[in-house]
Amino acid sequence: MDFSQRAQRLQKYKALGMFLWKYGHDDLLHKAGLDEWLGSHGIADIGGVQSAFFPGVGSGGSTDGNGSAFATTYGASDVPHAGAIATKVQTGSGPSIDSDYHSSNFLADLSALGPTYVRMAQLLAKRPDLLPHSIADLLTARQIAQEPMGLVELDATIRAELGLPLSEIYTKFDEAPLTVSPFEQSHIAALKDGRRVIVKVQKPSIQGIVYDDLSTLEEVADFCDQHTKTGKIISFKTIVEELKKTIISELDYRQESYNLEHLQQALKELDHIVVPEPIKRYSTSRVLTLKFIDGRKLRDSSHLGLLAAEKAALAGEIFHAYLKQILVDGFVHGDPNPDNILFTSTGKLALLDLGVVTRVSASMQEKLLQILVGINEGRGEHVADLLANLCSKREIFDEDAFRRAIADLILAHRDAPADRLEIGRVFVGISQAAFRNGMALPFEFGTLGTTLVNLDRVADLLDNNFDSRKFLEKNITEIMKGHVMRTLTPAHVFQNILETVDLLEKLPGKVGTILDAVANNQLKITVDAIDEQMLMSGCQKIANRITMGLVLAALIMGATQLMQIKSTFTIWGYPGIAIICFILAAGCGFGLVLEIFISDRKTNSQS
Known part of the structure; x- marks a missing residue:
C-alpha cells in the first residue's frame, strides 16, 4: 500500500470514527482509545453522546420499540446492544433522534460514508439482534438518497x-x-x-x-x-x-x-x-x-378490490410459499418486505429483488421444523433445549437465563390473542435473548427471523384476520411430508442402503474381535477424563520442589547451629563449615527459583 492509499485509508478511518462518535455507542470508542484520537482531530465531548434510539443501552435491559406482544427484557447485562445507535444530545434533555430532522441527518451522514456503508446498514437492518428496531425501521422505511x-x-x-x-x-x-440503490x-x-x-x-x-x-x-x-x-x-x-x-x-x-x-x-x-x-x-x-411485470407495490395496494376469501387465499399462499422455501427447498428470498412484492394486474403476487437469499442446510431445516412445532404447541422447555444445542457459547454466557427467557417467550406466544400472534417476532425475541445471554445462534437464524417478521406484515396487508398459528397447525404436516420426500431421493436412499450393507458386512468381524478381547482379558476402556500423565508429572514436580525446599531449610538450620561452635577452620572470620552450608543453601535456592521460572514459562508457552 503506497502513501496515497494509506492517506485515503486514514481518511476513511476518520470518517467512520466521526460517524460512530456522533451516532454510536461511545463505549466502543472509549475502550478502543478512539475517543482520544478523535479529540486530537478537534472532536470533543465524547461523553455527551446519549442513547436516544435505544434507551437503556449500557445500563441493562431494553424495550421493543414496536410495541409487540413479545417485546421482552432479559435482565440486566453489561453487554451493550451491538447496534446501540444514538444521537448527540444534551445530557438530561434534548431533541430526539427519532424526529424527522435528526433522522434525515443520520441518513445523510450514512450516505456520505459511501455506498458500501449504506448497503451494510440496510443488511444490518434485517438483523434485529444487531440493530434496535427504531434504526432498523428507519433504514427500511426511508429511502437513502443516492x-x-x-x-x-x-x-x-x-x-x-x-x-x-x-x-x-x-x-x-x-x-x-x-x-x-447504493x-x-x-x-x-x-x-x-x-x-x-x-x-x-x-x-x-x-x-x-x-x-x-x-x-x-x-x-x-x-x-x-x-x-x-x-x-x-x-x-x-x-x-x-x-x-x-x-x-x-x-x-x-x-x-x-x-x-x-x-x-x-x-x-x-x-x-x-x-x-x-x-x-x-x-x-x-x-x-x-x-x-x-405490471403491478403495484403491495405496500401501496391498500384497496386490492378482492373478496375476503380471495385475500385469505393469497395470504395463505404467500405464507406457504415462504415456509416451503425455508423448510423444504432450503433457498429463501431474503427480503420479503411489502416494497419487494408486487400485486400484479392479473391478481398474483410477484417476488422481486433476489440479490439476497438465505440458504438453509438440511440439518438446520430439521431443527427449524422442530422449533416451529414446539413454538406452535407452546412447549417452551423443549424449544429452549433445541436452541441451546443449536447455539455456540461466547466468552461470557448464561445458559440458564437463556433457557428461562426462551420458555417465557414461547408461553407469551401461546397465550397471546390471535390478532397479536407474530411468529416472526418470536424468532426475533429468540435472537435477542441469545445475544443478551452470550449465546451465538447461526447467522442465518437471525436473517430468517426478519424474513418471518416481514412475512407477517405481508400476510396482514393481504388479510388482517390471518392467523399464522392456525395456518401452521393445518399445514405443518404437509410441509413436513414435503421435507421428508425431498430427502428421500433415489440417490439418498441408495446411499443409505450402501452404508447399511457396509455396516452388516463389517459387523460380524468387529463383534468377534470384541468377544476375543473379552475372553482373553485384553479388553481395555480408555476414559479421556483427565490427562493422567500430565497430572502425575505435575505431582512429581511438586514433590521434588517440596523435598528440595526441606533440604535447603535443613542446611540453613544446621548452619545456624554450627555458627555457635568455635572452630579453627574459618571463612571470613566465621566457622567454615557453617559458611559452606550457607553458600550451598543459597546456591541451591537460587537454582531452584531459576528452574521454577524457566519451567513455568516453557509450560505456559506450550499451552
Whole structure:
C-alpha cells in the first residue's frame, strides 16, 4: 500500500470514527482509545453522546420499540446492544433522534460514508439482534438518497457488457430511473422484439470501492474484537465476514439470475406466486434484464378490490410459499418486505429483488421444523433445549437465563390473542435473548427471523384476520411430508442402503474381535477424563520442589547451629563449615527459583 492509499485509508478511518462518535455507542470508542484520537482531530465531548434510539443501552435491559406482544427484557447485562445507535444530545434533555430532522441527518451522514456503508446498514437492518428496531425501521422505511447515473454512463456500461449501444438493443429506454440503490439503478425499457423489460445496471467502478471499504471494515472490526469487551463477546469480525459474503454475491448479477430461475422452479406449483424471468441474452455480471411485470407495490395496494376469501387465499399462499422455501427447498428470498412484492394486474403476487437469499442446510431445516412445532404447541422447555444445542457459547454466557427467557417467550406466544400472534417476532425475541445471554445462534437464524417478521406484515396487508398459528397447525404436516420426500431421493436412499450393507458386512468381524478381547482379558476402556500423565508429572514436580525446599531449610538450620561452635577452620572470620552450608543453601535456592521460572514459562508457552 503506497502513501496515497494509506492517506485515503486514514481518511476513511476518520470518517467512520466521526460517524460512530456522533451516532454510536461511545463505549466502543472509549475502550478502543478512539475517543482520544478523535479529540486530537478537534472532536470533543465524547461523553455527551446519549442513547436516544435505544434507551437503556449500557445500563441493562431494553424495550421493543414496536410495541409487540413479545417485546421482552432479559435482565440486566453489561453487554451493550451491538447496534446501540444514538444521537448527540444534551445530557438530561434534548431533541430526539427519532424526529424527522435528526433522522434525515443520520441518513445523510450514512450516505456520505459511501455506498458500501449504506448497503451494510440496510443488511444490518434485517438483523434485529444487531440493530434496535427504531434504526432498523428507519433504514427500511426511508429511502437513502443516492446519486443516479447519467445516460452516458449507462450507455458506456451496457456497451462494455453487451457489446452494443443502448440504441441498438432497446427501442425505448426510460432515462428517469425506476429505482436507485447504493450499487445500481434500474430502468424500464423495451426490446427490439417489443417485450417490456426492467434493466438493472451496476454503477461504474463500484466493485473497487466496495472491496476497499470492506477491507477497511474488516480491519476496524478486527481492532474492536481485540481491544473492546463488546468485540470479544459478539465478534464484529464474524458479522462483517457474513455481510461481506452477501455484498460480494450481490455484485454479480449472474448469481441473481440463477436465484430467480431457482426460485421460479421451486414455486411453480403455486398458482398465485410469480417470479420475474431473467433474459439471459441481455444479462451479464453487471447488467441484468428481466421481463416486465405490471403491478403495484403491495405496500401501496391498500384497496386490492378482492373478496375476503380471495385475500385469505393469497395470504395463505404467500405464507406457504415462504415456509416451503425455508423448510423444504432450503433457498429463501431474503427480503420479503411489502416494497419487494408486487400485486400484479392479473391478481398474483410477484417476488422481486433476489440479490439476497438465505440458504438453509438440511440439518438446520430439521431443527427449524422442530422449533416451529414446539413454538406452535407452546412447549417452551423443549424449544429452549433445541436452541441451546443449536447455539455456540461466547466468552461470557448464561445458559440458564437463556433457557428461562426462551420458555417465557414461547408461553407469551401461546397465550397471546390471535390478532397479536407474530411468529416472526418470536424468532426475533429468540435472537435477542441469545445475544443478551452470550449465546451465538447461526447467522442465518437471525436473517430468517426478519424474513418471518416481514412475512407477517405481508400476510396482514393481504388479510388482517390471518392467523399464522392456525395456518401452521393445518399445514405443518404437509410441509413436513414435503421435507421428508425431498430427502428421500433415489440417490439418498441408495446411499443409505450402501452404508447399511457396509455396516452388516463389517459387523460380524468387529463383534468377534470384541468377544476375543473379552475372553482373553485384553479388553481395555480408555476414559479421556483427565490427562493422567500430565497430572502425575505435575505431582512429581511438586514433590521434588517440596523435598528440595526441606533440604535447603535443613542446611540453613544446621548452619545456624554450627555458627555457635568455635572452630579453627574459618571463612571470613566465621566457622567454615557453617559458611559452606550457607553458600550451598543459597546456591541451591537460587537454582531452584531459576528452574521454577524457566519451567513455568516453557509450560505456559506450550499451552
